[in-house]
Amino acid sequence: MGNLENNRIFFDNASTTRIDDRAYREMLPLFKKHYGNPSSFHSFGEIPEEKMEKARMSVASLIGAEKDEIYFTSCATESNNTALWGIARAHRDKGRHIITSAIEHYSILNPLKEMQREGWEVTLLPVDKYGIVDPHDVKKAIKKNTVLISIMHANNEIGTIQHIKDISDLAKQAGVVMHSDCAATAGIIPLGVNALGIDCCSFSAQQMYGPKGAAAIYLKKGIKMRPIIIGGVQERGRRAGTENVPAIAGFGKACSIAKLEMEDNIKAITVLRDMLTEGILKNIKKVKLNGHPEKRLPGNVHVSFEYIEGESITLLLNSQGVAVSSGSSCASAALKTSHVLNAIGLSPAIANGSILFSLGKYNTEAEIKKTLEVLPSIIEKLRKMSPLS
Amino acid sequence: MVQYSEKVMQHFMTPHNVGEIKDADGRGEIGNPVCGDMMTFYIKVKDNVIEDVKFKTFGCGAAIAVSSMVSDLAIGKTLEEALKITNKDVAKELGGLPKNKMHCSNLGAEALHEAIKDYQNKIKEKQ
Numbered sequence: 001m002g003n004l005e006n007n008r009i010f011f012d013n014a015s016t017t018r019i020d021d022r023a024y025r026e027m028l029p030l031f032k033k034h035y036g037n038p039s040s041f042h043s044f045g046e047i048p049e050e051k052m053e054k055a056r057m058s059v060a061s062l063i064g065a066e067k068d069e070i071y072f073t074s075c076a077t078e079s080n081n082t083a084l085w086g087i088a089r090a091h092r093d094k095g096r097h098i099i100t101s102a103i104e105h106y107s108i109l110n111p112l113k114e115m116q117r118e119g120w121e122v123t124l125l126p127v128d129k130y131g132i133v134d135p136h137d138v139k140k141a142i143k144k145n146t147v148l149i150s151i152m153h154a155n156n157e158i159g160t161i162q163h164i165k166d167i168s169d170l171a172k173q174a175g176v177v178m179h180s181d182c183a184a185t186a187g188i189i190p191l192g193v194n195a196l197g198i199d200c201c202s203f204s205a206q207q208m209y210g211p212k213g214a215a216a217i218y219l220k221k222g223i224k225m226r227p228i229i230i231g232g233v234q235e236r237g238r239r240a241g242t243e244n245v246p247a248i249a250g251f252g253k254a255c256s257i258a259k260l261e262m263e264d265n266i267k268a269i270t271v272l273r274d275m276l277t278e279g280i281l282k283n284i285k286k287v288k289l290n291g292h293p294e295k296r297l298p299g300n301v302h303v304s305f306e307y308i309e310g311e312s313i314t315l316l317l318n319s320q321g322v323a324v325s326s327g328s329s330c331a332s333a334a335l336k337t338s339h340v341l342n343a344i345g346l347s348p349a350i351a352n353g354s355i356l357f358s359l360g361k362y363n364t365e366a367e368i369k370k371t372l373e374v375l376p377s378i379i380e381k382l383r384k385m386s387p388l389s
Numbered sequence: 390m391v392q393y394s395e396k397v398m399q400h401f402m403t404p405h406n407v408g409e410i411k412d413a414d415g416r417g418e419i420g421n422p423v424c425g426d427m428m429t430f431y432i433k434v435k436d437n438v439i440e441d442v443k444f445k446t447f448g449c450g451a452a453i454a455v456s457s458m459v460s461d462l463a464i465g466k467t468l469e470e471a472l473k474i475t476n477k478d479v480a481k482e483l484g485g486l487p488k489n490k491m492h493c494s495n496l497g498a499e500a501l502h503e504a505i506k507d508y509q510n511k512i513k514e515k516q
């Protein structure tokens with residue numbers, strides 16, 4: 001029954017998802033029975049190779065790409081790093097300028113910081129209070145030496161979905177390669193690489209009910225990208241290293257399931273999301289919904305509770321079996337408020353009171369009800385302790 | 390998720406001495422420069438001994454547990470003794486704090502000391 005095992009409720013689907021049983025089963029024979037290396041010429045490599053290519057097909061089909069435009073990696077972070085370094089290096093003769101947004105994932109922002117140290121110039125675009133990048137800002141930022149634009153499809157924290165097509169049109173006009181971090185959207189909402197007009201994107205299996213350890217880069221035919229993991233000729237020389245065949249097979253299965261069931265999932269999850277959002281806004285005072293009211297991920301409920309701090313909320317919810325995350329500085333290892341919440345202009349005190357409930361396909365109405373039952377008293381308990389309220 | 394000691398979790402889940410003292414003899418307020426959080430302490434003093442302590446805290450689990458522990462440690466102590474309570478004492482009494490939460494333990498003792506100084510200043514003014 002969903003995540004209600006041991007009465008625990010998992011509302012942290014933005015961090016990872018439980019694997020779908022069908023994807024899990026797809027992986028099993030590849031550990032012990034068909035353990036061969038897909039690169040081998042002998043018979044042991046045959047079935048692993050076959051399974052991997054079948055998976056490549058399913059991954060491609062989910063995003064409307066060609067099979068040989070998909071390259072497997074180990075995680076979305078690797079995909080993002082590969083896309084940034086790989087595309088930038090392949091175009092360094094044209095220039096050394098990259099455009100991105102202030103609310104990207106760390107696996108975009110931190111490699112770009114590293115690239116700045118190596119002489120690349122990076123423009124960090126602001127977002128509005130909903131977390132939206134204004135395409136006009138992109139247009140203004142494009143220069144003669146711009147080689148790459150990287151804007152995420154949807155934000156993993158506040159759930160805001162960007163106007164990717166408008167931005168990719170500008171990139172095309174200027175002859176700039178367009179990459180999008182789609183880790184939060186692949187398999188979750190419709191993602192067609194042609195409809196979005198992107199040249200490259202990154203996504204992983206573990207955020208769409210697949211296993212950890214498999215991810216992909218889509219690279220449109222004809223777009224140049226240097227490898228960053230170099231060795232053998234796996235993945236047609238773009239990503240060396242023996243492939244994680246079981247995880248890739250699970251990834252493929254997760255993609256074909258997502259393709260078939262996405263529409264139903266979106267409907268069901270949106271109902272739960274709205275139930276939770278309305279329940280919170282109705283029963284608790286001084287709380288604010290962050291992100292965009294409509295252009296948001298189906299499972300995203302990101303709220304700020306005034307006067308109290310997110311780590312304490314998280315701990316108290318956890319003691320009731322409800323797993324959520326917080327963008328509070330106190331809850332981060334670096335003791336810094338989430339850069340996303342800073343970028344949408346939340347004051348530090350409000351940002352510190354933020355909680356993300358990220359819902360997935362295994363969540364149930366009963367879980368929403370239970371959460372709405374325990375949440376108000378948790379908030380009240382902490383507010384009674386707060387010098388601010 | 391940070392791993393807190395059992396003692397920290399106890400004090401966090403059921404903190405002692407939460408609240409305000411309306412006619413407090415001393416009040417101390419401290420902001421945490423690291424994460425932007427806040428703590429207010431109120432004390433009641435009789436014959437140089439801290440009779441009662443109440444606190445309010447906007448902060449993480451550690452900050453709340455620290456406040457609760459500091460209030461426990463301070464009650465019944467003379468002002469001089471209470472001024473000697475250090476953040477290390479508090480962290481020790483709590484069975485240790487995660488490394489990146491040590492800064493929260495500074496808050497509690499400081500806010501208490503501020504409240505004591507506030508009381509002492511008021512006495513001086515009266516004399």
Ligand code: FES
Pocket residue numbers: 329330331421424425426447448449450451452490493
């Ligand atoms: S009060 Fe912010 S980390 Fe403890």
